Amino acid sequence: MINLIWSGFFIMLVLSGCGWNGTPTRSNDFTPLTSIEISADYSNIAVGTSTRLKVTGNFSGLFTRDVTDQVTWSSDNLNVAAFTMAGLPNRVKGVGTGSATVTATVGNISATCPITVSAVTFSTVTITPAAPSVAVGLSKQFTATGLFPDGTTQDITYDVAWASSSPDFATVSIDPASRGLVQAIAVGTSDITATFGAVSATSLITVTEPVLESITLSPNNPTLLTLSTRRLVATGTYSDGSTPDLSSQVTWNSSDTTITTIASDGTATALKPGSATISATLGSVSATTNLKATGGYLTGISVSPAAVTLVKDTAGRISATGTFSNGSTRDITGAVTWTPIDTSLATVTLAGGSLAWLNPLAVTSTTIKATYGALSSAAATLTVIAPQLQSIALSTTSLELIAGTSSPLSVIATYSDDTTQDVTHLSDWTSDDTTKATVAAGGLGTERVTGVAAGLPLPKISATYGGETVLTAATVTVRSPTLQKLTISGASTVAVGAHTPYTATATYSDGTIVDVTSEATAAWAVDSANIAIPADSINQPGQILGVDSGVVTLTVSFGGRTQTAKITVTGP
Numbered sequence: 001m002i003n004l005i006w007s008g009f010f011i012m013l014v015l016s017g018c019g020w021n022g023t024p025t026r027s028n029d030f031t032p033l034t035s036i037e038i039s040a041d042y043s044n045i046a047v048g049t050s051t052r053l054k055v056t057g058n059f060s061g062l063f064t065r066d067v068t069d070q071v072t073w074s075s076d077n078l079n080v081a082a083f084t085m086a087g088l089p090n091r092v093k094g095v096g097t098g099s100a101t102v103t104a105t106v107g108n109i110s111a112t113c114p115i116t117v118s119a120v121t122f123s124t125v126t127i128t129p130a131a132p133s134v135a136v137g138l139s140k141q142f143t144a145t146g147l148f149p150d151g152t153t154q155d156i157t158y159d160v161a162w163a164s165s166s167p168d169f170a171t172v173s174i175d176p177a178s179r180g181l182v183q184a185i186a187v188g189t190s191d192i193t194a195t196f197g198a199v200s201a202t203s204l205i206t207v208t209e210p211v212l213e214s215i216t217l218s219p220n221n222p223t224l225l226t227l228s229t230r231r232l233v234a235t236g237t238y239s240d241g242s243t244p245d246l247s248s249q250v251t252w253n254s255s256d257t258t259i260t261t262i263a264s265d266g267t268a269t270a271l272k273p274g275s276a277t278i279s280a281t282l283g284s285v286s287a288t289t290n291l292k293a294t295g296g297y298l299t300g301i302s303v304s305p306a307a308v309t310l311v312k313d314t315a316g317r318i319s320a321t322g323t324f325s326n327g328s329t330r331d332i333t334g335a336v337t338w339t340p341i342d343t344s345l346a347t348v349t350l351a352g353g354s355l356a357w358l359n360p361l362a363v364t365s366t367t368i369k370a371t372y373g374a375l376s377s378a379a380a381t382l383t384v385i386a387p388q389l390q391s392i393a394l395s396t397t398s399l400e401l402i403a404g405t406s407s408p409l410s411v412i413a414t415y416s417d418d419t420t421q422d423v424t425h426l427s428d429w430t431s432d433d434t435t436k437a438t439v440a441a442g443g444l445g446t447e448r449v450t451g452v453a454a455g456l457p458l459p460k461i462s463a464t465y466g467g468e469t470v471l472t473a474a475t476v477t478v479r480s481p482t483l484q485k486l487t488i489s490g491a492s493t494v495a496v497g498a499h500t501p502y503t504a505t506a507t508y509s510d511g512t513i514v515d516v517t518s519e520a521t522a523a524w525a526v527d528s529a530n531i532a533i534p535a536d537s538i539n540q541p542g543q544i545l546g547v548d549s550g551v552v553t554l555t556v557s558f559g560g561r562t563q564t565a566k567i568t569v570t571g572p
Contacts, residue, residue, distance in 0.1 A: 031059040036067065038104050038113035040092075042154055046146070047119055048197070049159040050085060050093040055104045055111070071104045081115045087176030091158060122146035125160065127194050127203040134170075134184040135211040137240030142172065142180040142203065144194040156196055166190035170205050184208075184239075210238040215246065215280055215287035223530040223548045224260070224270035225295035225497055227322065227335045227372065230529070232266040234280040234287065250280040260291050271373075272297040273572075292530075294548050294572070295497035296326030301336065301370050301377040309383040310360045311413075311421055317445060318348060318358040320370040320377065326572050328497030330545065331535070336370040336377075346382055353536035355444055357425075360384040387415035389466045392423070397472045399461075401437070401451030403480045404521065404559055405506070405514050408446045409439070411463045411470070423465050433459040437476040443518060443539040450520070451478035481508035486516075486561040488554065494546040496571035499535050502542045504556045504563070517542040522558040531569050546571065 035058045042051040057067035068090050075081045075092065077100035085091045092102055094117035103112050124147045134140045144160045145153050157180045162172045169188035173181040182192055184207040193202045214237045224230050236246040252262040255277040261269050262278055270293035279288045300323040310316045322332040331354045338348035338356065345366040349357045358368065363386045367379035395410035411427045414420050425445035431437050435452060437459040442448035449461050460473035483506055490502035504524075506516045516522050518541045526532045531550040535543035544554060546569040554565045 031062055033057045033067070033106060033109060034060050036071075036104060036106055036109055036111045038102070038111050040113055040115070043114065044116045044118060045094045045154060046121065046148075047094050047097060047117055049146070049154060049156050050088075050091045051115070053090045053092060053102065053104070053113065055090075055106070057106065067106055070106050072106075074103045074105070075115075076101045076103070080117050085158070085176060088158070093159075120148055120150075122154075122156075122196060122199055123149050125156070125194055125196055125199045125201040127192065127201045129203065131204050131206070133206045133208050134182070135208050135239045136184050136186060137210050137238065139181055139183045140205070142182055142192055142194070144180065144196070144201070146196060146199075156194075160194040160196045163193045163195070164190050165193070169207050210240040210242065212236050212238055212282060212285045215250065215282065215285055217278070217280055217287045217289045219289075219529065221290050221292070221530075222268070223292045223294060224268065225330075225533075225545060225547055226270045226272055226293055226297060226324065227295075227332055228533075229267050229269045232262070232268055232278060232280075232289070234266060234282075236282065236285075246280075246282055250282045253279045253281070254291075255279075259293055270295075292548070295330075296324035296328060296572070298332075298372055298375055299323050299325050301332070301372060301375055303368065303370050303377045303380040305380065306378070307381040307383075308358070309385060309419075310358065311415060311419065312360050312363055312384050312386045314413075314421055314423055314426060315349075315357040315359050316421075318356050318368070318380070319354065320356075322372070324497055326497055328495060328571075330497055330499050331540070332370075332372070336372045339369045339371055339376075341366050341368075346384070351445070353539045355539045357445070358382065385417070385419065387417040387419055389468060390414050390416055392427070392463065392465050392468045392470055394461075394463065394470050394472070394474050397474050398477075399449055399474055400477045400479070401449070402508060402512060402514060403451045403453055403478055404483075404519075405516060406442075406448040406450040406519055408442060409449050409461060409474060410446070411465055413465060413468075427463040427465040429461065429463050431459055431461050432473075433457075436478055437461065440520070442520070443536075443541060448518075448520070449474070449476060451476060454478045454480050479510070479512075481510040481512060483507075483559040483561060484509055486556070486558055486563045488556055488563050488565040490542075490565070492566070492568060494532060494544055494567055494569045496546040496548060496569060498546055498571075499540070500544050500546070502544060502554060502556075502565070504542060504558060506558060506561075516558050519558060522556055525555045525557075526567075527553045527555070532567060 037056050039054045055068045055071045073083045079096050080098040081092050081100035082095050097119045101112050126145050128143050144157045146156045164172045170190040171183050189206050191202045216235045218233050234246045234250045247266040254262045259274040259276040275292050278291050302321050319333045320336045333354045333356050340346045345362045347359045363384050365383045370377040392413050410424045413423045429439040439449050459476050462473040485507040487505045494500045504517045506514045531552045535545045
């Protein structure tokens with residue numbers, strides 16, 4: 001019975017002849033092709049027009065498949081119908097009036113289809129779409145249709161002559177594979193014309209401003225430590241191919257603001273462990289990414305120093321350390337809110353990263369707290385005095401450096417009551433020969449002297465503060481051995497949320513070994529910010545914070561050399 005059914009199906013396919021329009025059902029790797037059928041968009045065409053032919057293969061009566069791209073074509077009357085359209089081997093063109101039979105051959109299997117070409121001309125030509133609007137960078141397929149006097153029509157998209165009146169605004173393709181495809185180039189208008197013989201039609205295309213097609217958020221699926229921030233970037237892709245930064249234009253949203261908030265510029269702040277969906281929307285286009293917060297929730301804050309005495313109008317460093325539910329502690333100086341009891345008595349200035357300055361403004365005693373959300377630290381006590389400045393001196397008056405390395409140098413002020421205070425970051429620094437040695441601000445408010453080149457006379461570094469200049473300048477001796485090796489030392493394992501220090505050491509040709517961890521030219525990097533990050537590249541160089549479990553590569557570059565170390569991050 002099954003064999004009879006298949007036989008009947010096979011006979012129906014063979015008898016359908018030219019015009020059958022089957023569709024393939026699945027691919028074939030081994031079943032032999034037993035017959036083919038030709039179908040034509042039009043079996044009767046006008047002189048000078050063409051029609052598309054399609055060939056469907058029957059594979060042993062089991063399934064069918066489009067095999068048009070495997071066919072060799074021929075015509076028994078080239079004066080009537082011929083395959084002359086370059087790049088379109090399956091389009092047959094009416095060359096002259098009459099009848100012809102076209103043949104499709106695949107291997108040793110053939111099929112034929114009759115084509116009739118008439119001398120009837122079109123009464124009108126129409127173009128669709130009519131008067132479309134297209135954004136810059138997008139395209140629109142135009143179709144030309146010819147109307148015969150008897151009311152019948154024929155698609156003549158591939159047969160008309162296409163033209164654009166203003167190709168600076170819009171172009172129309174005459175390529176075989178994309179004929180009639182109009183590309184919007186620039187804002188403006190252009191007439192698209194299709195001409196066949198003596199008849200033609202025109203459609204006005206209006207090219208509008210580029211439209212936003214999609215938004216991409218980066219980084220994708222970020223992971224942040226609680227109390228830390230990370231800026232997300234929203235990049236738009238427009239129809240003209242442009243990809244501007246839309247971070248300040250989109251509307252940002254967090255699905256759970258108890259876990260993470262998102263500012264109008266895309267800066268995300270992780271508040272407690274968990275996950276939230278971050279979205280960015282502009283008009284009807286949006287994008288989302290999942291943000292994971294790790295590192296435990298904040299359970300306590302401590303301030304250091306707990307008590308300090310400072311001279312009025314100077315400054316002293318102050319820091320805050322957070323204790324978290326996962327057992328980790330880390331510097332949160334830049335994340336807390338500093339609350340002096342009276343800002344006319346003292347203020348706290350955030351200098352970036354983990355550096356904050358306590359500024360005494362009046363001779364008094366006051367307290368300062370660090371607050372985050374509902375948590376506050378114990379009050380730190382500030383006592384302000386106002387003795388007279390007597391003198392300033394450098395922490396050392398002799399430095400020996402290798403070219404390209406540096407050393408910290410401090411200024412200590414002595415006052416009338418014998419109080420001494422570090423005023424390094426408040427002082428003005430100079431080098432009398434910057435071709436041999438320079439001085440510049442370092443991390444945590446330090447000044448670092450960098451050796452540039454060896455030579456005589458030896459360069460001198462001096463400082464001025466409060467109208468006083470150091471009596472004895474620091475003399476810098478610079479040597480220039482060759483850097484031979486760079487190494488990284490430190491733990492192989494880091495806990496999530498914990499500060500872990502690493503040291504970069506340079507070994508030189510004369511055997512000198514120098515700690516270059518804090519050099520301004522030493523570049524520290526981690527290859528995945530979702531697993532670990534540098535704690536504070538300016539104030540805490542070489543210190544790494546674990547973000548989430550995984551393995552990262554820590555890299556340091558200095559003096560033209562690079563060294564790496566694998567670090568495993570563990571913990572919740």
